[in-house]
Amino acid sequence: MNKKKSLPYIISGLLGIVTIPFTLFPISVFAQPSPLEIKLVTGNEVGEYYSIAKDIEKLARRNNLDIDVIPTRGGLQNLHDVFMYESIPLGIIQGDVLAFLNIFANYDEVTKVKAESMRIVLPLYQEQIYVIASKEIKSIQDLSGKIVSIGDEGSGTSMTASTLLYQLGINPKELVTYDIKKGIDALRNDKIDALFYVVGSPAKVLQQQIVPEDNFHVLPLSLPTTSEDEFYTKLYSKVTLPANTYSWQTEPVETLAVQSFLFTVENDDCSQVTPVASLIKNNLLWLQKNGNPMWQKVDLKTLQPQDLTRMSKCVKP
Known part of the structure; x- marks a missing residue:
């Protein structure tokens, strides 16, 4: 079991992720690409980010464009990599990761620079926030004093989980940073109380890794209604997870969703951003027909007014 960590400790550590180099992958991953190769950082190979990126890679090959899809731990690492390495122009990230960094940017100049340089290339799809627990846990408030996995360190999930636990005033006994497969196994073996x-739903890993006999369920999730919640209500929307989305989830569940984006950083060189944005925009119907089902939920016109100030100048109208 990981060393016991408090929520403030975890948040400090997550912020540190965007200021230190990653050593999870061979250094050749970050070598300068050939002129026709465009690198795209995604997420864990079992996740939807990686899957939709592989669809883009396949589409690119049909259009004489070479896209190199790189698996990562997720959104936070993607932010770090796109900012740090000129050879990596594109990544996928959750909208609340950018907002969280903006909140804390005043505490760290490096983080502030990274947050302010972030630019949206295209909106992708909404992702649902799952809090999965054994049925002995009845509500999100029951997680105070419990052991909770907030996702792999460096993932967007870890940032979202930390943000919501803080906002909801929930103080777990211990936080651990497990990837989804390890988290499911730990929950099944009573090593954690929730994850x-x-x-995006339905998620293949949740379909494949959890069975009704596990006796898990998705906890309802909502934000408190206060006069100060305008910021959070712009980030998170209320959604209902329909009954039987998974074989082990037979009742509808109210939860929250967050928008995902293809992103880059502010740069005068659009040569590796514009071609990918145009490729997706011009071939969205092909992706929806031939790619991951998440493509059917992509609406390229869903940007909110606050997102427009973040748009990359490399994206043609």
Whole structure:
């Protein structure tokens, strides 16, 4: 079991992720690409980010464009990599990761620079926020004093989970940073009491890794209604997870969703951003027909007014 960590400790550590180099992958991953190769950082290979990126890679090959899809731990690592390495122009990230960094940017100049340089290339799809627990846990408030996995360190899930636990005033006994498969196994073996996972629905890993006999359920999730919640209501929308989305989830559940984006950083060179944006915009119907089902939920016109100030100048109208 990981060393016991408090929520403030975890948040400090997550913020540190965007200021230190990653050593999870061979250094060749970050080598300068050939002129026709465009690198795209995604997420865990079992997740939807990686899957939709592989669809883009396949589409690109049909259009004489070479896209190199790189698996990562997720949104936070993607932010770090796109900012740090000129050879990596594109990544996928959750909208609340950018907002969270903006909140805390005043505390760290490096983080502030990274947050302010972020630019949206295209909106993708909404991701649902899952809090999965054994049925002995009845509500999100029951997680105070419990052991909770907030997702792999460096993932967008870890940031979302930390944000919501803080906002809801929930103080777990211990936080651990497990990837989704390890988290499910730990929950099944009573090593943790619940896990967070942020993903588009239905998620293959939740279909494949959990069975009714596990006796798990998705906890209802909502934000408190206060006069100060305008910021959070712009980030998170209320959604209902329909009954039987998974074989082990037979009742509808109210939860929250967050928008995902293809992103880059502010740069005068659009040569590796514009071609990918145009490729997706011009071939969205092909992706919806031939790719991951998440493509059917992509609406390229869903940007909110606050998102427009973040748009990359490399994206043609």
